[in-house]
Amino acid sequence: MKIAVASGKGGTGKTTVAVNLSLFLVDADLKVTYADCDVEEPDGHLFLKPEITLKHRSAVLVPQVNPEACNLCGECGAFCRYSAIVVLKEEVMTFPELCHSCGGCAYVCSVQAITEVDRYIGSVDRGSAGKLNFISGCLDIGQAMGPPLIKAVLRNITDDGITIVDAPPGTSCPAMTAVGDCDYLLLVAEPTPFGRHDLELMLQAVGSLPMPRGVVLNRVSGPDTAIEKLCSRYGVPILSRIPEDRRVAEAYSKGLTAWKAVPGYKALFADLWSKIEPVAGRYTA
């Protein structure tokens, strides 16, 4: 069972919820994997402090052109919708950072002048934090394309227990790649105008995805009627309200988990899980 923790806006508490939910489930003697798919800035490891036992580099395929074989026909350049390969009068230029690794250029080349070669974009770490399985992807500095590495992280989930996917923020390709095949989508939002706005973007972005979903409001300190109305308009339940609490921020700043630092958190996550589990379980079945 895969639960994705996502949000439209950054900084709403995805990692806080994902890490604490993971720890709660482990404490309940369940088999759990925490998968950090926020590959541009993974931070789950700061709180879980895992022991990394396996680290591997992750690559995408990009075209390499053999100028001896190339007849400059231009088919590859015409095929590529990302302008990652351009045929000029006397040479073919490639822009690997724009390539989406579809292999189309090599496929349409009639003289086999294109070979697909590895281009390393980041690494995937595996390990454990106590009984919790830990997987995390990290893009190399300067790399801009997260989805291939996010897919590599998701491929590494071999466990048949519960996986908590910590998704990247936003509503674009990286976020969609991370949540696309989950069994339950947990959206973390903050009750601010900005938070409400970006939650709506996310509800729209995932509108056509089939899995059940629910919202956790984080850092709640007052009434939140605007966000309640929004959720009811989209037919998405608000599962939990995590109160604004300075002790959580203080623990966070020290790399500690709210789970350990603040009394009452266990009950909060127990309640949250009791609402997710039956719905996600029915969907998986």
Add this chain to the structure above:
Amino acid sequence: MRVAITSQGESLESRLDRRFGRAAFFVAVNTETGEFAVHDNTQNLNAAQGAGIQAGSNVVGLNVEALITGNVGPKAYAVLKAAGIRIYLAPDGTVAESLQRFKDGLLDECLSANVAGHWI
């Protein structure tokens, strides 16, 4: 000599488009005869990425020796340089004014990208 100029419109009186990759039009002019042809760049205007590269490739296809525009990023510059097209940077003005400044030798040749690339 054949010269391409980035333009916001379809005539010589249109304003120069200071963007290269996402220029609205390319006006290809024969400086000896004054003949010109207009090429639509709308497709690149809406490209998610790689507009500079594709525009560079399209300009190469126009068989021009020089390009007059406002700004050129690193990827577009790489394409144009590889094809041996010289790039001249013009200030604001119409296509005709920019062409005249070019003929008068008033435009600086661009010897490296003059603006940074965009994120992917």
